[in-house]
Amino acid sequence: MTSQCRSITILGAGHIGFAMALLLARSGDYDVLVADRDVARLKAVAALGLQTLATPDEAALQKAIHGRYAVLNALPFHCAVDVATQCVQAGVHYFDLTEDVQSTQAIRALAKGARSVLMPQCGLAPGFIGIVGNDLARRFDELHSLRMRVGALPRYPQGALRYNLTWSTEGLINEYCNPCEAIVDGQATTVAALDGLETFALDGVEYEAFNTSGGLGTLTETLAGKARQVDYKSIRYPGHCAILKLLLNDLRLRDRRDLLKEIFEAAIPTTEQDVIVVFASASGLRDGRLVQDSYSARIVGTEVTGQRLSAIQRTTAAGICTALDLVAQGRLPQQGFVGQETVALQDFLDNRFGQAYATECAGETVAA
Secondary structure, X not given: OOOOOEEEEEEOOOHHHHHHHHHHHHHOOEEEEEEEOOHHHHHHHHOOOOEEEEOOOHHHHHHHHOOOOEEEEOOOHHHHHHHHHHHHHHOOEEXXXXXXXXXXXXXXXXXXXXXXXXXXXXXXXXXXXXXXXXXXXXXXXXXXXXXXXXXXXXXXXXXOOOOOEOOOHHHHHHHHHOOEEEEEOOEEEEEOOOOOOEEEEEOOEEEEEEEOOOOOOOHHHHHOOOEEEEEEEEEXXXXXXXXXXXXXXXXXXXXXXXXXXXXXXXXXXXXXXXEEEEEXXXXXXXXXXXXXXXXXEEEEOEEEOOEEEOHHHHHHHHHHHHHHHHHHOOOOOOOEEOOHHHOOHHHHHHOOOXXXXXXXXXXXXXXX
């Protein structure tokens, strides 16, 4: 628990920002201010009894940042570097959810000499999956392969895509279009998004998975020279990848991302009836034996103090709130860049926010 009520600003009052505000306010340890340029979005947060601030310009944004203990950034990925820069200048801890690799690299450069924490990629993937992956990797004397798979899926899929929008459309398109970091044959490299299609079954449900960008966070740097194969793929229901390739490659919509965003948001419904599927496996040598360890979790939405949170709201908000909590408790470094793999998996799962994952996860070890 924190020893005092710390002042926190959440930038962005969308679905995830709302969930973050709800969890932090309920804890009683944080004085929460939610800021957004969209006044209509702030109404739902104000109904919780929390402070809100409209930020239509740079001056208002600076007011939301200066003098706070920490800023939790739930704005689109292209805002990350600017907000992080202001937090460094103000000496305020910074956390975000970005999946954008270039933004994370820029924030890492900003962190050199910073007197506050800069901790991007604190969501589900990147975020929690990197913590799981690093925990699995550390169990081996010699790590051969580490494979991480995550999906935010509708519980009741419809249509050819068998998908619903559950989070940032811009972030989703980023994942489908940008190069994907990986370790192949022991060398850090990039692989193409939408490649590497595979199918598998988990708890009797058929899925497919394929390369997407950003999910590994900084894990490829951490495991460089320590593993033969490391990769991350998004989980979808079968048939999704083939349609994406038609849209992005054959129709060249990867070159018209604004149009693709418009099409997605006009044609693909949103849903709060979602499920998060997490599956990670690692293999290698331990005590001279070839062994495989795995981790899986299936998480659905829940109600928190009378408010319904979808699975993606619950897991993403839990990730960034846990990161904040661990810094506030002195369990993580107090300045500079902090990668997700700095967090011990058990510390995360034992945390009051991280317990959203702990109640529905499973892991096992088998001889390979």
